[in-house]
Amino acid sequence: MILNKYLLAGLAVCLFAAQAVAGEVTISEAWARATAPGQDSAAVSLHITSQKEASIVAVSSAAAASVEIHSMAHENGMMMMRAMDAFELKAKQEVVLGDGGNHIMLVGLKKPLKLGDSVPLSITLQFADKHKEKIEVKAEVRSLTESHDAHMHHHD
Numbered sequence: 345m346i347l348n349k350y351l352l353a354g355l356a357v358c359l360f361a362a363q364a365v366a367g368e369v370t371i372s373e374a375w376a377r378a379t380a381p382g383q384d385s386a387a388v389s390l391h392i393t394s395q396k397e398a399s400i401v402a403v404s405s406a407a408a409a410s411v412e413i414h415s416m417a418h419e420n421g422m423m424m425m426r427a428m429d430a431f432e433l434k435a436k437q438e439v440v441l442g443d444g445g446n447h448i449m450l451v452g453l454k455k456p457l458k459l460g461d462s463v464p465l466s467i468t469l470q471f472a473d474k475h476k477e478k479i480e481v482k483a484e485v486r487s488l489t490e491s492h493d494a495h496m497h498h499h500d
């Protein structure tokens with residue numbers, strides 16, 4: 345049956361969607377932690393490398409009402425998170441988002457993130473010459489106890 349064939353082709357694409365390459369930009373190791381009951385926001389970790397200087401100007405996801413890029417900074421002895429309008433990427437330098445530092449935040453999750461789910465993200469980059477590129481990536485949902493980054497998220 346033709347329909348089945350298309351569905352299978354779709355699945356095969358998803359298997360390696362955790363790594364996305366669009367022209368000059370490589371994104372890998374995209375993942376999010378499964379949410380705890382009542383949690384309606386979640387951080388997404390990923391590695392991103394751009395061959396040219398660029399900035400992340402927008403992130404969206406069908407899984408959340410909005411997606412923000414958060415910076416982390418120590419202020420008056422407290423760890424503060426702040427939404428950024430754009431996140432700069434230097435040429436050929438891998439940036440790790442989420443590792444207890446700057447991260448992508450899904451705000452207003454439409455449903456809890458469960459182990460084994462994948463979260464679609466669409467990341468828009470703008471280059472120095474003003475051209476924009478949109479990259480689709482799927483973040484794999486790992487278990488709640490995944491200890492990749494130790495910091496806890498407290499919004500509000």
Ligand SMILES: [Cu+2]
Pocket residue numbers: 387414425447449497
């Ligand atoms: Cu955050």
